[in-house]
Amino acid sequence: MIDALGSVGTLLLVGGTSDIAVATAHRYLRERPLRIVLAARDTPRRDAVAEELRAGGGTVEVVDFDADDPASPQRMVERAFAGGDVDVAVVAFGQLGDEQRLRTDATAVAGLAQVNYVAPVVVGTLLAERMRGQGHGVIVALSSVAGERPRASNFVYGSTKAGMDAFYSGLADSLVGSGASVVVVRPGFVHSKMTAGRPAAPLSITPEAVAAAIVDAVRRGRHTVWVPGVMRAVMSALRHVPRPLFRRLPL
Numbered sequence: 001m002i003d004a005l006g007s008v009g010t011l012l013l014v015g016g017t018s019d020i021a022v023a024t025a026h027r028y029l030r031e032r033p034l035r036i037v038l039a040a041r042d043t044p045r046r047d048a049v050a051e052e053l054r055a056g057g058g059t060v061e062v063v064d065f066d067a068d069d070p071a072s073p074q075r076m077v078e079r080a081f082a083g084g085d086v087d088v089a090v091v092a093f094g095q096l097g098d099e100q101r102l103r104t105d106a107t108a109v110a111g112l113a114q115v116n117y118v119a120p121v122v123v124g125t126l127l128a129e130r131m132r133g134q135g136h137g138v139i140v141a142l143s144s145v146a147g148e149r150p151r152a153s154n155f156v157y158g159s160t161k162a163g164m165d166a167f168y169s170g171l172a173d174s175l176v177g178s179g180a181s182v183v184v185v186r187p188g189f190v191h192s193k194m195t196a197g198r199p200a201a202p203l204s205i206t207p208e209a210v211a212a213a214i215v216d217a218v219r220r221g222r223h224t225v226w227v228p229g230v231m232r233a234v235m236s237a238l239r240h241v242p243r244p245l246f247r248r249l250p251l
């Protein structure tokens with residue numbers, strides 16, 4: 001249970017090797033030791049993250065999770081909640097995909113839709129059911145500014161984020177009065193594994209900045225967060241640019 005000071009007892013990271021998820025765990029560990037359930041694919045990086053978080057004072061449990069496997073979300077959620085209530089669950093897994101390939105390869109498109117849309121909505125449904133049952137808990141959904149108005153250069157990724165963002169926004173509304181809640185987080189360009197080697201977009205940020213925004217949003221009970229905050233105004237303006245002009249923008 002999140003205590004009166006907003007301190008979290010158990011944190012579930014779904015896509016626990018994500019740079020944003022790991023930074024969020026470190027941010028919470030700065031406040032107090034906590035139980036962390038690390039749900040991720042079985043990789044050397046998962047082992048390294050588990051060790052890193054233990055060294056930081058976390059009691060870490062590792063749970064298998066693979067967004068490509070339709071049976072994985074149910075198993076993951078059962079195992080994650082077997083050890084007790086979860087206060088905050090961060091849904092952080094996702095892929096950017098190869099934009100060129102995604103223009104013509106239907107199998108790649110289906111794969112990205114599975115990882116970025118189908119699996120997140122299944123996970124969200126299962127987490128919400130558990131948190132309704134607990135009568136408390138916050139789901140943090142990593143959406144993106146890319147979903148606000150998908151652009152030609154990465155419209156497949158943008159469309160998956162638009163879909164998952166709509167799902168979690170609706171889920172948030174459906175949970176009102178249950179004790180459980182959802183925070184939809186919309187970062188701009190984040191310097192993480194996902195964007196490594198790509199030129200930084202304007203207003204780019206670090207995983208630590210996103211983590212700080214997540215912890216603050218959970219504490220304040222916010223439902224939507226843009227990171228950095230100015231992205232809200234930027235995307236609001238971009239959303240209303242007439243399409244012929246939008247097509248000519250170097251986005």
Ligand SMILES: NC(=O)c1ccc[n+]([C@@H]2O[C@H](COP(=O)([O-])OP(=O)(O)OC[C@H]3O[C@@H](n4cnc5c(N)ncnc54)[C@H](OP(=O)(O)O)[C@@H]3O)[C@@H](O)[C@H]2O)c1
Nearest residue numbers: 017018019020041066067093094142144189190192193194
């Ligand atoms: N970076 C950005 O600019 C940015 C901006 C806005 C929103 N976001 C969103 O923020 C979230 C976290 O991204 P990040 O920046 O922290 O990137 P990241 O470090 O690359 O994290 C993404 C994680 O997703 C996991 N993943 C990918 N495919 C998976 C699968 N099939 N099953 C299970 N896990 C899988 C990866 O785990 P493995 O270790 O198994 O590969 C990886 O650690 C994503 O949803 C992303 O779309 C990112």
